[in-house]
Amino acid sequence: MxxxxxxxxxxxxxxxxxxxxxxxxxxxxxxxxxxxxxxxxxxxxxxxxxxxxxxSGKDELVLERLVESGHRIADALRARPADEAAWPALRAAFQETVEVQERYADRSRPLQIMLREEPGVRSVVLERRRQWHAALCPLVAERLPSRGRTRRPDTRADAVTGSALACLEAAQEVWADHPGAQLGQLLDDAMGAVAPLS
Structure with a gap:
């Protein structure tokens, strides 16, 4: 059975x-x-x-595919060397998404614009961001140096994860509007502006 x-x-x-x-x-x-x-x-x-x-409707079609992408990023982050710092590990984990989008640029660019501009998918985009953040944050926390015995709440993993996702989204938005640009280079530029990647 x-x-x-x-x-x-x-x-x-x-x-x-x-x-x-x-x-x-x-x-x-x-x-x-x-x-x-x-x-x-x-x-x-x-x-x-x-x-x-x-x-249940069109929203589910969009959200499910986006959530799948987030799971693949989390799996890639989990597979990175344990001693790799969080920031470069996140950049490496984003690489599969970058490669897929660049390989299928003719479809990926209009989809990025759709996710940015169409009101009907705004709630889906917010939910995607929430779910990606929730999946990645604990994995990022494992890569951060210990703070010792402080009782103060630790916001570092939330900040690093949120910053990395913001960099990815910024790179995707610019890439969608500039067909000659390379998404990987834009992501390197964005993340490198926040913190060194090596």
Whole structure:
């Protein structure tokens, strides 16, 4: 019985992933607001009714993909050498995201603009930032030097994590508006302006 449930879950995940791919292609072409659930469903070869068996709405399509990216960044940070300082480790952890966006720049740029400008996704972007921060902050805390026996609350991991995410977002925004720019270089510039990367 457990195997049957696992196979069913695997099939469900595959369908959800396929629908999300179609949705993000449409978002890149048309924007979030202009893309309807009916268009997403039709593009994925299903009815509107079937779509709602897998997703609660368009917001979930956006948030889930963004949260997945955050998990990959957290995994990359976890895999960095234990003795690497938090700031350069974060820059290295962002590299996969940078490479994916640069590889698919024709789709990634309009999506970055959509996430920045369309009111319909603002709450999703805020939730993405909250979830990424929550996933990365404990991993950053492990890389910070001990403060000894102080009882004062420690804000360092929150500050470092928030600063790194702000640098990534700043680099992505500039990159989206300047097709000739390299995202990796923009991120190096942004993070290097805050603290040394080596």
């Amino acid at each position: 457990a195997v049957e449930k696992s196979l069913r879950d695997h099939a469900r995940d595959a369908i959800r992933d396929e629908v999300m791919k179609h949705a993000w292609s449409l978002f890149a072409e048309q924007g979030f607001e202009a893309t309807t659930v009916e268009q997403v469903a039709a593009s994925a070869g299903m009815s509107r009714r079937t779509f709602f068996r897998y997703f």
